[in-house]
Amino acid sequence: MAENERGELHPVINSDLCIGCGLCEKKCPELNNDKLIRNPLPDVYCCWLKDSNARKNSTSGGVGYAIACAIIEKGGHVWGAAYSKNLEPQYIEANTLDELSPIQKTKYVQCALNDSFKRIKSELDSGELVLFTGTGCHVKGLKSYLGRPYENLITVDLVCHGVPGQGIFRKYIEFLETRYNDKILSFDFRPKRVSDGQEMAYCSIANFKKIGTTKIEQFENSYFWGFQHNLFLRECCHNCQSNGRERYADITIADFWGLGKLKPFKKWEERTLGISMISLNSEKGKRLFNTLSDKLEYEQRSIEEACCRNESYIQSSPKSPRSNHFFEDYKELTWEQLSIKYFTPSLRERVVFYLHKYTPPIVSHMLKHWRK
Numbered sequence: 395m396a397e398n399e400r401g402e403l404h405p406v407i408n409s410d411l412c413i414g415c416g417l418c419e420k421k422c423p424e425l426n427n428d429k430l431i432r433n434p435l436p437d438v439y440c441c442w443l444k445d446s447n448a449r450k451n452s453t454s455g456g457v458g459y460a461i462a463c464a465i466i467e468k469g470g471h472v473w474g475a476a477y478s479k480n481l482e483p484q485y486i487e488a489n490t491l492d493e494l495s496p497i498q499k500t501k502y503v504q505c506a507l508n509d510s511f512k513r514i515k516s517e518l519d520s521g522e523l524v525l526f527t528g529t530g531c532h533v534k535g536l537k538s539y540l541g542r543p544y545e546n547l548i549t550v551d552l553v554c555h556g557v558p559g560q561g562i563f564r565k566y567i568e569f570l571e572t573r574y575n576d577k578i579l580s581f582d583f584r585p586k587r588v589s590d591g592q593e594m595a596y597c598s599i600a601n602f603k604k605i606g607t608t609k610i611e612q613f614e615n616s617y618f619w620g621f622q623h624n625l626f627l628r629e630c631c632h633n634c635q636s637n638g639r640e641r642y643a644d645i646t647i648a649d650f651w652g653l654g655k656l657k658p659f660k661k662w663e664e665r666t667l668g669i670s671m672i673s674l675n676s677e678k679g680k681r682l683f684n685t686l687s688d689k690l691e692y693e694q695r696s697i698e699e700a701c702c703r704n705e706s707y708i709q710s711s712p713k714s715p716r717s718n719h720f721f722e723d724y725k726e727l728t729w730e731q732l733s734i735k736y737f738t739p740s741l742r743e744r745v746v747f748y749l750h751k752y753t754p755p756i757v758s759h760m761l762k763h764w765r766k
């Protein structure tokens with residue numbers, strides 16, 4: 395896999411070594427879409443972890459963590475996305491509860507597969523239990539690579555807005571490191587308050603080597619802004635073949651953005667602490683969820699509500715009209731120059747930012763409900 399001029403990882407074939415067997419094309423999930431089977435319409439729940447500390451360390455309600463714990467407790471292997479030393483997300487394996495923490499929290503960047511599929515296959519062939527959590531395209535890729543169903547494999551995919559390439563995130567991290575004259579050890583896109591676990595809107599947190607944790611707000615939070623405005627997602631993410639109500643994975647997890655939009659849900663305090671959406675797509679997924687019930691608070695909801703305010707569940711993110719221009723400038727300009735040219739928030743966005751910043755989350759949730 396090599397990075398192209400847009401900072402995205404793509405496969406490159408070494409023609410000196412290639413024997414022309416065509417196996418890569420036979421296994422490519424996108425070229426063999428019709429050979430992979432989607433599950434029927436799922437049962438949908440909203441849920442959150444009872445353990446408030448673990449919930450604080452998760453992006454939404456922490457259901458991904460609950461699933462991972464259950465697999466570890468059964469003696470299985472958990473595969474998920476963690477930062478490498480250079481802050482490049484890659485799939486790693488956790489075999490103990492302590493090893494789970496790097497996998498928690500969403501990294502809004504393309505995750506590298508490295509040799510994960512090969513290692514997962516060998517674990518599966520040895521009869522071991524394996525959980526793979528990743529983007530829908532990677533779940534499809536894994537299934538296609540394996541070539542047959544495995545009873546001892548559980549797959550979880552995320553509702554996915556799309557991923558930017560690792561090169562773009564690296565350029566952003568280098569910009570922050572120069573600005574603060576310090577090395578970043580980890581980056582939390584959507585932090586929660588340490589004191590009470592409430593979601594901190596419109597800011598990220600960088601953990602610097604010398605300065606420690608630092609809030610990255612508004613102008614400096616430009617990578618997340620560009621991500622949300624679809625400025626630099628991978629080209630293929632604008633034509634995603636993995637989204638939809640019927641999924642390839644056993645379980646789908648997401649934020650429950652539309653909760654309460656179609657049917658009342660009045661637990662305000664819970665909403666500000668993050669609530670997960672879980673859809674149980676297969677019998678295997680349903681059986682696993684039944685074993686989690688003592689760790690989670692949950693309530694059945696509808697698939698329509700799960701898709702509400704979360705278009706990425708069923709459709710690809712549209713490309714920003716400025717995306718092509720961004721990529722023309724991406725190599726030439728510094729991140730600061732790119733920020734000035736492309737990431738300047740509108741007046742409305744600035745007003746919303748300051749309102750969010752100074753309004754307690756619970757009040758803003760109540761206001762939204764009252765307005766509706």
Ligand SMILES: Cc1cc2nc3c(=O)[nH]c(=O)nc-3n(C[C@H](O)[C@H](O)[C@H](O)COP(=O)(O)OP(=O)(O)OC[C@H]3O[C@@H](n4cnc5c(N)ncnc54)[C@H](O)[C@@H]3O)c2cc1C
Pocket residue numbers: 451452453454455456457458459473474475476483497498499500501502503504505527528529552553554555556557647648649650651670671704706
């Ligand atoms: C690129 C991306 C886009 C997303 N877009 C949406 C969206 O539009 N709407 C929505 O509701 N939810 C989206 N999500 C999912 C959401 O951010 C949460 O991950 C999800 O709600 C689960 O939260 P959690 O608290 O249960 O788990 P968390 O503890 O936050 O972890 C979730 C799991 O995500 C996996 N993960 C983290 N980063 C990556 C990555 N880069 N690639 C592959 N796997 C990863 C980890 O392996 C972990 O197991 C997106 C996630 C990613 C990675």
